[in-house]
Amino acid sequence: MSQSQQLKPTFQIDSVVRDQDSIRVNWKDGHKSTYNNLWMMDACRCPKCFQHDTLSVNPGNNPITMPLDPETKAIDVDGDGNLKVVWDKQEGGHESVFDSSWLRVHCQSEAGKGLKRNLWDKELDIPTFEFDEVIQDDNACFEWLDSIRIIGVSIIENAPKNEAAFRQLSARVWFLHTRYHPSNIFMLDTTDKVAQKIQHAYKLDHLAGHTDLTAYTDSGVIQLLHCLKYEKPNQEEAGGESIIIDGFKIAQVLKDEYPEYYAQLTQKHAPGCRRRMVAEEKVLQDGGKAIGNSTGDKTIGTYAWDSYRLNHVIKLNESGQPVEVRFNHNTRAPFSMSHDEIRGFYEAYSKFVELTSSPKYIKQFLLKPGQVLICDNARALHGRTEVGSTVLRKVQGIYVKRESFKSRWRLLLGLKTGMTDFWLTGCTDHALKTLADRHA
Numbered sequence: 001m002s003q004s005q006q007l008k009p010t011f012q013i014d015s016v017v018r019d020q021d022s023i024r025v026n027w028k029d030g031h032k033s034t035y036n037n038l039w040m041m042d043a044c045r046c047p048k049c050f051q052h053d054t055l056s057v058n059p060g061n062n063p064i065t066m067p068l069d070p071e072t073k074a075i076d077v078d079g080d081g082n083l084k085v086v087w088d089k090q091e092g093g094h095e096s097v098f099d100s101s102w103l104r105v106h107c108q109s110e111a112g113k114g115l116k117r118n119l120w121d122k123e124l125d126i127p128t129f130e131f132d133e134v135i136q137d138d139n140a141c142f143e144w145l146d147s148i149r150i151i152g153v154s155i156i157e158n159a160p161k162n163e164a165a166f167r168q169l170s171a172r173v174w175f176l177h178t179r180y181h182p183s184n185i186f187m188l189d190t191t192d193k194v195a196q197k198i199q200h201a202y203k204l205d206h207l208a209g210h211t212d213l214t215a216y217t218d219s220g221v222i223q224l225l226h227c228l229k230y231e232k233p234n235q236e237e238a239g240g241e242s243i244i245i246d247g248f249k250i251a252q253v254l255k256d257e258y259p260e261y262y263a264q265l266t267q268k269h270a271p272g273c274r275r276r277m278v279a280e281e282k283v284l285q286d287g288g289k290a291i292g293n294s295t296g297d298k299t300i301g302t303y304a305w306d307s308y309r310l311n312h313v314i315k316l317n318e319s320g321q322p323v324e325v326r327f328n329h330n331t332r333a334p335f336s337m338s339h340d341e342i343r344g345f346y347e348a349y350s351k352f353v354e355l356t357s358s359p360k361y362i363k364q365f366l367l368k369p370g371q372v373l374i375c376d377n378a379r380a381l382h383g384r385t386e387v388g389s390t391v392l393r394k395v396q397g398i399y400v401k402r403e404s405f406k407s408r409w410r411l412l413l414g415l416k417t418g419m420t421d422f423w424l425t426g427c428t429d430h431a432l433k434t435l436a437d438r439h440a
């Protein structure tokens, strides 16, 4: 049985028609596609045009020498059900073969299609996944990554309460993101009096919903927070519950109900800053060299830093969709705008703070030992309630690049398609998702 026989009709070519400047494909599900000759010649995967070993375009496939009106001599559907094109002699006389599934997801009617994401509020049922399954099973790992793509948050259950397990989980995706700090894993520990003097997030006060790294150029990370300990020796004192807010939901509410504020927050900038004083602090062992320590403890060192960055609170992509939310109350810097602008911007800014502080949009829960909370830092604001002074809470945290999550998601999705690297390279996310479901 040839491969095409196992495909859904959507991916099977019924007939092909050669026009002057294009090829029309009639599909077995009734859909019709038109492929421009120039587009096809440019996308040609023959060895002359495309390097089969590196999956890169050959230098010979050059826009300078590409004929703008290439002509075909003959077209056909080959024995595997794929489109075969024989180019006219003056176009180099070469032949192209286009995989039918690949061709279908490159139909113009697919152009610009994105994948759906779900917006949420306090009612969110956070998707949960088992540590062992995510580590051992590619499908479970894919479902975990897919949930972060759709929702922006998830929880891993039953992670062994140690650093090695935490590293194993992040390695399931990719390498750790190098932080702007000598250590790549950070430890939020309610007993760490040194850290409480250096970083606001280590203090026990209420920590409002925020995104991390607003003072830095690269905030495109997924944050993993692994709870190692939560004890309340004094039953009267509790707190330290996690809060999360969907920044894209807030953006949608602003767009629908307060379009003027939405315009302000998507067009004007709010600065973020981070200046760390030279102070001794805990630097975990994977970090750089501890400098100037006075205690004799090699994991204690000094470290200073100073960043400043202008941010859109809501950043839009080229099609006007929110792609990133950057907001952190504690790392705000004085606004950098004219006297005429400040009032209007501040109104919009305070509405954003009001919405992200509203119980309607805050999902609150206790992160328990053995649980890992995963937040897409470009979307989900995170924080926690005030921690009682006797509460013992220990949470280790890391960042993994957002791009790495996406990459692992694409690689695992690619496996489901049963297609080769050769055809998978250059497919949109939407195309990959469609191809993963191409078999009958």
Ligand SMILES: [Fe+2]
Pocket (backbone or CB within 6 Å): 201, 210, 211, 212, 382
């Ligand atoms: Fe944070």
Ligand SMILES: [Zn+2]
Pocket (backbone or CB within 6 Å): 044, 045, 046, 047, 048, 049, 050, 094, 095, 096
């Ligand atoms: Zn070619």
